Amino acid sequence: MHNLYSTVSSVLSPASPYAADIGRLFWITLWISLVILVGVSAFVIFNLVRYRDRGQGGLPPQTHGNMVVEVTWTAIPLAILVVLFVLTLQTMAAVSPATHPKADPVNVDVVAHQWWWEFRYPGAKVVTANELHIPVGKSIHIQLTSADVIHDFWVPELGRKMDAVPGHPNTMVIQADRPGVYLGACAEYCGAGHAWMRIRVVAQTEADYRVWLASQAQPHPEPKTALQANGKALFVGLTCSSCHTVTGSGAPASKDVGPDLTHLADRQTLAAGVVPNTPEELKKWLADPHSIKPGANMPNLQLSSQQLDALVAYLEAQP
Amino acid sequence: MRQESIAPHALPFPPLNKGWGWLAWFSTTDHKKIGILYMVTSLFFFGVGGIEALLIRIQLAAPNSRVLTPQEYDAVFTMHGTTMIFLVVMPLFIGVANYLVPLMIGARDVAFPRLNALGYWVFVLGGIVIYLALFTGSLADAGWFSYAPLSEAAYSSRPGVDYWIVGLIETGVGTIGAAVNLLATIVRYRAPGMTWRRMPLFVWMMMITSLIILYALTPLNAGLIMLLGDRILHMHFFRANVSGGSAILWQHIFWFFGHPEVYIMALPAFGMMSEVVPVFSRKPIFGYTFVAGSGIAIGLLSFAVWVHHMFAVGLSTPMNAVFSAASMLIAVPTGVKIFNWSTTMFQGRLRLDTPLLFAAAFIIQFVIGGITGVMFAAVPIDWQLTDSYFVVAHFHYVLFGGSMFGLWAGIYYWYPKITGRLMDERLGRWHFWLAVIGFNMTFFVQHILGLIGMPRRVYTYPNLPGYALLNMISTIGAFILAAAVLLFLWNLVVSFRRGKIAGDNPWDAWTLEWATTSPPPEHNFEKLPPVRSARPLFDLNHPELADHARHTREAKA
């Protein structure tokens, strides 16, 4: 039983030139800030100790102010902030898609839903959900929008966050330096399922990525057993296909009310990161979605145990 | 000529246990009683908001927790923010200002006493209406800034948000009334001789705060009306994707209010700091003109920074850059104040009583909050850390570690004037240390949680490395802080009955409120001392060092 969340996903452990640029700005700002904080705190504590009333009576010198001092401590912070502002502008440019070479970027359309992520690779005609595969070392240009309320795409190690705003498509860029699994989350409160709208980015070598992309472009594996065939029939016949798409299932039209389930077996988690993707967990999910992800839009279809087994067998089918 | 010393005695506090006594509180137009009503009501809501905070921390103590459902949690954090901002901090400052501003300027009441009473009762009505939603089974749960389209009827179909909107419009109206009142009072009713430069800094800050209220609350009301129109009358202002409305427009309107709002919550605390630190250092504020002037700068700039709440929305680079610059700029006048307070303490003769302890903690904690604020002004840092626990830490450091600690300094300082009795010093120290430990334990670790990827407003979280430990520390801190608050409330009650009699001026302070009895009579003053500087009582008690003769003395020297 592997732990889905065993790795830290920190702003300060960048795995991307973009995250690294932002991290650098953060450290510079932090060091300057610490100097100021330590200075002010030390001054305050020093005053409290050194000028404590020791019962000597009388009044201390009634100093009203000092113009030179006032000008100094206005001018110096202003100068520091000017420097910080220049660094800010530079970093903004460095992490924005417009300033990056367009040579061979990977384009991904991301549509945020309550409470799952739709990932479309327009060139390859691949549609998947919640788990984003990318090749290492390439700029990933993300077109980000929302199907309902405002969400936010945030994978700290790979770059900035960006809101997915309905009616206002956004563009952002991420990149992974090395293969691995990078964790993120929706970072804009979007309703009951906000906490479990997690993002899993799998960065692969170019070769592995191509293999993955090609296999995703294939239709869902055809049933090899009677149980799987039964599951396929249920998927089409029950209301599943009115919200979900499984390419090759024979259902009439593709739907994106719920996540695309084609090649579900290839994914590490279910329900946008709540539980690991195992047949046992999928069966529990189908039996009672809200026991796993309270507030999810998926209704409880009151399926029988045999129906559950059949659906699980079909959805988790491997080629 | 020394002021005649009056033997300390407690004037009877308005009687609460007589028939007409209670009625007097309901029908009063006296600014002192109204101020107390505001303060007591706010403290009640402070308890409510505090319980909501504890519920949040209980739910977040461990990963994958199921103490609260997500819907319950979402309502709790929405109500926590709404309550603390609109029903606690704002009315508490308005209440203190109501009580003190007329006294500090030597006036007998505010300019419009009946409007004052109306404002209070409308505020109470608004608070009730917001919570009335409980009876519909659905408290507002779209967050305290209620972003569209989540707050639209399609995604928040239950009536909680409607009650929230109406209640906030009501409290907003009350607040605007209070601001008009304070401004008219300060403009027209200062004692003879009290020029602008001789006005207490708390009055300066309340004046600027009142101006901010006038120009921030009406846009909020406009936005709330538009949102209510969308929800109930099916209008199309913020319904993106559907009919040409704009989700981003809501954010612009809300934050045009929302950013000045945080200065509405900070400037009065700055004013309290500017009164407490000098008195307990036994020397005047360092740089009076700069403290007043920086307040004006902050007031103006506060309307020029709102987009920094929207850096991740995807607005244009010039927009982001301009508002980044303005947001960094506003740190300068704030820093000026911090330096002036700290330097006031330098070479003073410091009385380490509870008010000064809270003031000192304010300085350090507010600087921490200010630092992270400047970080957020640097757009790319915001692009990583906005909407994470790093920002939750930031705003609690400025609002609680800053404003609330400043309020505590002010309350310990002015409680004797209001009630005639001093608060207990020993309880005060216990309160102070528990608060410092509890507050920092709760919120410091949240900086780290944000840095390691924890988003805000999540009802639970996976068992990522570090999350469980840090969240548990934060929860334990919250309970320590709750103990501090309970101790404070207890101190309020017990000192009222058994506190040491204060007399007119227990702190040897210098502003006009200390030139009358504690508590003051209905008409505030029997006789006012002459006002020839910012420290009239200091001039009276130390004529050889009087502020108003300073330049003459220096010329002779």
Place this chain on the structure above:
Amino acid sequence: MTTANTTANTGTNMNRHKVGMLFFISSEIFFFLTLLSSYAYLSGAFGNLPRQSLAVPRTFVFSLFLFSSSLTIWFAERAFHRGKHATFRGWMLATIGLGLVFLTGQAIEYTELIRTGITLNYDVFSSAFFTLTGFHGLHVVTGLIMLGSLTGLSFAGKLGPQNESAVATIAYYWHFVDAVWVAVFTVAYLIFI
């Protein structure tokens, strides 16, 4: 109710009313600025609807009635200061009449819009238009009520020189309502049309 201070005030008692009203008006300006800028912000989604459905020349004529009411109330104030209360009442009635004509024009505009199906919640344009002009209209109604109260008190012989600040502050409010209409008309009928 008394606000007498223990020592001489820094200003007369009456001036607090003017000060208060001016601060209040400044705050209401921001309310309308929000509605106006929202109207401008959303105008991209209005399409041709404003040009097709708003009657610019007719509304301009009705606006002239409102603008001239600022003149008549100025005459009313002058008469009041000179103690000519009958003249005052006449000009006040004129002001109220002009305001009512303006509101009638608004009602006609609204009726026509609604008849063509452009109701309050028809689309973004209608939402913004009715809200912007509607809140202005509400402020006009409030102003008319205050004007009516003053005029009625004067007829009842209960308005005298000691009420100078009441007349002045209500006049401020009326001029403000007028000025807001200048902005609303410019934005909704001239710029984003």
